[in-house]
Structures are given as structure tokens and as C-alpha cells.
Amino acid sequence: MISFQEVSKHYPDGTAALDKVSFEVSPGEFVFVVGPSGAGKTTLVRLLTREEIPTEGELQVGGRSVAELGGRELLQHRRELGVVHQDYKLLPEKTAFENAALALEVLGRPDSEIQEIVPHVLALVGLEERMHHFPYQLSGGERQRLAFARALAPEPKILIADEPTGNIDPESAWSAIKLLEKINEMGTTVLVATHAAEIVDRLGKRVVGLEKGKVIKDQKKGKYAS
């Protein structure tokens, strides 16, 4: 489903964010990409969303080279991904309902369907009582759950979360990860970039370790440090 083949990303200032990274993710897998800050986790996510393209190597998703996607194919690719960004990327001028609905609106789903799906996903993340609140009226944990709701609303094939537990308390972080596990059990491929060692160790899922842009480990039931 996702295939990194010798993927490198070098920036014009000479920084090597990723250096010959190779690994594959099968459909329905749950993978943690771990590493300290600056290891290249966010770059990896940005390559998947095609915000950036690799300098070398090939990244394929669903058998298609992401770098070569253009026009309609790129739209389709992005529509198949659900992404929870590190900073959540919520729209401050829209309510929780409208933020979650946005992902469906851009797909051209009818209003009747949006009215049905959005309350459902907001309930799934525990925000059914807060759907008419604006992001600034929500706590950090609630904002993060709203980002999950938006990513989940279109029922993506792949869910990518970049440091989803970075800005929230441990209890909210754990419930977010349990939510990801539940989504994964429903068949969605989940890729989580994180440096939350405790959560990675508790879950015992596949762990791909990055350091200075290189893959330093790939363990089936891995730990953060080992």
C-alpha cells in the first residue's frame, strides 16, 4: 500500500531530512514511525501528502508514484488520505461541525449525507456536545480529537497522524491512540509519527525508527528505545 524505496529528501541549504529511507506498509497495518525531533518524521508525512516531493528514490501509495501525481490523480490521492497534522490545521473561523464537514464538502458529498456523517464522527471522538463551538473554545485535547474527526469523516483508506499526542495531556494522548487502534481494527491503515515512547511501548505495534533521516530499525512488535 505504502512503499518507500531509497527515498531521500535534501533541502537547498544542504540539510538531509531523509536519507535513502526504505520500508513498506501493508493494507490494514498499524505502524509507528518514531525518532527524536529532527529525525525526519514530519518530512516523511509531508512526502506522503505530496506537500513535498523526494529528491531521490520513489514513494508509492496504492501502486502510484506520489511524485508523479498531477491534477485529478493528486486530488484523488489526497482524498484517500486522512491526515492529523501536528498543529491540527483547524480553521479558526469554522465551528467543530463545519471543520469536520469540510473534508466531506470538498468531496462534493450532499448536505443530507454531511448532516448524517458529521455528528456520527464527532460522537466517535466524544465531541457531540461541542459541535457548534469554535476551535478557540475547545481544549487542546478536544482540538486534537476534532482533527481526528475531520480526518476520519471521509472514511480514508490510510490515516496518517503527525505527533498526534504532542500538545495534550497523557490521558487525552492515550485515548487518542486507543481511538487510532479502533480505527485500525476497522480496516484503515494507520501510520503514526511520534516521539511518545511510553505510548509506543504500551501498544506493541510495528515500529520504524528514524534518526538523522535514516531508518535505524524496523520491528514487528517494537519498542521506542530498543
Added chain:
Amino acid sequence: MLRRIIRNAILGITRHGGLSLTTVLVITLTFGATSGLALFAFGAGKILDYYESRALVIAFFKDSATEEQILDLRDELLQRAGVKEVAYTSKDEAFALYSEQFKDKPELLEGIPTNVLPASLDVRTDSLDDLPGVAEFFKGNELVEEVAFYQDVVERFKNLVNITRMALLALVLLFAGISTVVVLTTVGLIIHSMEEEIEIMALLGATKTYVRLPFIIQGAIYGFLAAVISGGILTLAIPAVFPYIRSFFANVPLPDPSVVFQLGLVGLEALAGIFIGSLGSWLAVNRYLKV
């Protein structure tokens, strides 16, 4: 889909209330200044037209010239290209005019025979450029005693009129240019504040048209509102200011600004507002649609 896009455009305006109001006010000011100047230039052009049309050549005829001969000359002149008006003044009419002019100074009228003043033709042309030709026409005629045509004065007036017209046109174009830049920048600023929204929509897989349209509609609404406000203010101001302008140029027959003219002004501004507003949005959104 279109309903959703329009709804998003309207939400974009209402949820950015302060910015929207500032944008509309800035555009209103620039539009008001530009259209006010354009109106001034239009009025000044009309006044110049009038004074240009008042320049004339006067031919005074010898006593030997009969009225019939003079009227034949008048008919010949009226056939000539560029001649707008030819007025005949007989010897009697000339004396009557003189008497009327100096009725308060009877000493100037005493002892003057009623046929002492010459008959004359006053010729006005469509353009100042046609006057020298008319003067030449009279100079070669044996019935004509004297031709009153001050070529150097007319030339200087013509230059002044041309320079004034060009200066007004340049000023209007300059203001229109500045106004366009201000509107593009102002709309661009409000779109800039929505940069993240554009980026997020693109990352969610929205088509470029879906991202652009609400912002383009938003820009068009800003432009439209500003144009209607500034056009409305001008429309109200014209009848209030017009009597003062008319009293200042008492001898210039300035027509009343018609309702059609005023509605046309607002309509034209509204179209310009919609066009520039949506263009500003389109340019600004494209800048942030690179994701």
C-alpha cells in the same frame, strides 16, 4: 455545490466582519476618489467644449455689400465642413445692439447715424482647428472690409485646452491605476489572512475551482458593495453640488445630470467593483494554491 460555495463565501465575509468592513471602506474610498475625479474631468471637459465652441471669426462687410450677397456667403459657409453656426447681423441690428449696450450712456449715441455700423457674419466651428480656414475664406473676398480673428489668442487657448484635457485624462488614468492596485492589495490582504484555509482545503483534496470560487465571490461582493456605496454617495452629492457649479459657470449651458446618467454611473462602478474585486481574489488565492 454552487449553493455551498455561495454560503461559504458569505460565511467568509460575516465571520471576518472587521476585516470585511475595513476592506469595503478602503475600496469605497479609492473608488469614490477615482469616480469623483472622473466626474470632475467629465464636467471640466464639457466646460472646455463650451468655451472652445464660443471662439469665432467675425467678418465685417463693406457698405457696398448687399444683404443678399452676404446671405449667399452665409449659405456657402454653412455648406463648408466643420462650420457649426453662422449668424448674420445687419447694419440696423448692429446699431440696435450698440444702442442697447450703451443705453445708459446717451452721449455715446448722440449724432451717430443709424447706418454707420457694418453688417457682419459671426462664424463658429466645431473645432478650433477650422477657424483659420474660415478667416482665410473671408480674407480673399472683396465684399469683406475686415476680418476679426485673433489667431495667436485662439492658438494659445487651443494649447491650453489640449494640455488641460491631457492632464485630466492622465490624472483619471493615474487614479484608476492607483485605485486598482489598492483594491487588489486590500483584497489580497484579506485572502492572505485565509492562507491556512486555502492550504487545508488543498490538502483535503479540494479542486482548485472549489477553493477559488468562494474567495472570488467574496472579492466580487466587496467590490460590488464598495462601488454601490461610493456610487450612491456621488449620486446624492451631484444634485447637491450642481447648483453651485452652475452658478459659477453662469453662461455655460450645463444640462442637469439625468437619472439615467446617475444610475449608469453606479452600474458602471458596480461592474468595475465586481471585476477588480474578483480579480484581486483570484490573483491572491493562486498565490497560496501552490500546495
